[in-house]
Amino acid sequence: MDFTPTEAQTEARDLAARVFGDLSTHERLRAAGTGSDPELWKVLCAAGLVGAVTDLGLLGLVLLLEEQGRTTAQVPYAASCVYGLLALAAHGTPEQRDRLLPALADGSTVVTGAFPAQGAVRASASGELTGVVPVVPWLRDATHVLVADTERRLWLAPLGRGADVTAVELTAPWSAGRLTLDGAPAEPLGGQGAHADVLASARTAFAGLQAGVCAGSLARAVAHVGGREQFGRPLATRQAVQLRAADAHMDTEAIRVTAYEAAWRRDAGLPYATHALTAAWWASEAGQRVVHTGQHLHGGAGADLDHPVHRHFLWGRQLDAYLGCGPELLEELGELIAHGE
Structure with a gap:
């Protein structure tokens, strides 16, 4: 296994990081409310970060979704890429691909x-x-x-x-x-096996999104405890805080590496259903632990519904629910392993 991004994947990830970092700001997120940001979506499509997914593969998409998750950007990136672009590229007829892929790339179709x-x-x-x-x-x-x-x-x-x-x-x-x-x-759309492939791709993609959400939450928490002093000492110097942050870091890395493995296997044409379930389980179980930690380490500020870290908390809990609760995912994983799939 080699999870080293290609040059194209690295360039796309770096561009996505700049776009999300510049445009998915606290002020724009507040203005969007519970809706999406159509102007940001237009920028992403114009920059080629949507259409490029068919060439970058699932691992490339996971890398891009990590950057979205770091800023909790409110655009239908994961959904349209995994249920639209990748699904059509893998399982659409030539006529469907010719008709729909260009519209998906420019954002006119979602x-x-x-x-x-x-x-x-x-x-x-x-x-x-x-x-x-x-x-x-x-x-x-x-x-x-x-x-x-x-x-x-x-x-x-x-x-x-x-x-x-x-x-x-x-x-x-x-x-x-x-x-x-x-x-x-x-x-x-597609024939036998299309449902299983799209479902596994979606689990992997949304696990990658959760890795970014957790990384963003943890980064905010580390910055907070590093600058916040209590009794003359930064909170970051206290062992309990360090251990809590370290556990969150390990959980985040577990989500990331399992999502990378599942995505890499799909791109390599290898079976990956069990790996996608493993990534989904880590994203569900560990993800909610990390965003709770991020909010907890902010102390009273973490209870502020308007604080940026609270958005990571909401996204982390939503992804936990969307991917499925841990016991159900483990039960499905066990059945696949028992049947040798």
Whole structure:
């Protein structure tokens, strides 16, 4: 295994770091409220950081999502890249790729994913979808939604006729919505194995996003305890604070390395379903520990809902919920290992 980024991946990551660092500021996040930042999305697309994902691979996307997570930038980056660009690049027909990939790259088309529990959405023989998905992240920003039906077939449906959106507020400001499908027309995407690949890719990508969220939370906490004095000494000199921060650092690195491994294996054409579940488990279990630590180490400031570290806390908890609770992920991982998958 070699997780060393290629030159193209490194350049894209550095550019993403500059864009997010310059534009995803505390003031812009406050102005966005619980919605997204459409101007930042336009900048990302114009800079080529969306369209490049098809060439950079899943590992490249994970590197870019880390940078988004550090600043909790409110754009549908992970959703549109993993459920749109990577899904279409891997499983779309030539006609679908020619028609949709350019629009996804320039941001005029945004795809999100609705992967409900089995039985929630049914597809007719002619490809009309019926069912309800209570929560879909970034649905209010999307033009299309990738849906899995009762048989785990994938369908790409445009929002509009037969596909209605009702706003839903989540722990984090993810522009989420409730998706109601009533005979919505859709086109099939991929064949056997497409569902498993897209699901594993999404788990890996959102684990990478969590690595960035945790790194950003920890960086803020370290800066705070280094500058905050109590009884004439910086808080950072106290052993309890050092140990807590060290544990958070190790948790963050565990999330990062497991996400890198899963992404690298997909890009190398190797089986990676169990590795994606491992990354998701670390992101879920360790992620919520890290963002709690980040808030705790800020003391009273961490309780301020308007403090930047609180956004990392909200994102960390939302990603924990979105990826699935630890015991459920471990149960699924155990079943895959038992069946030799």
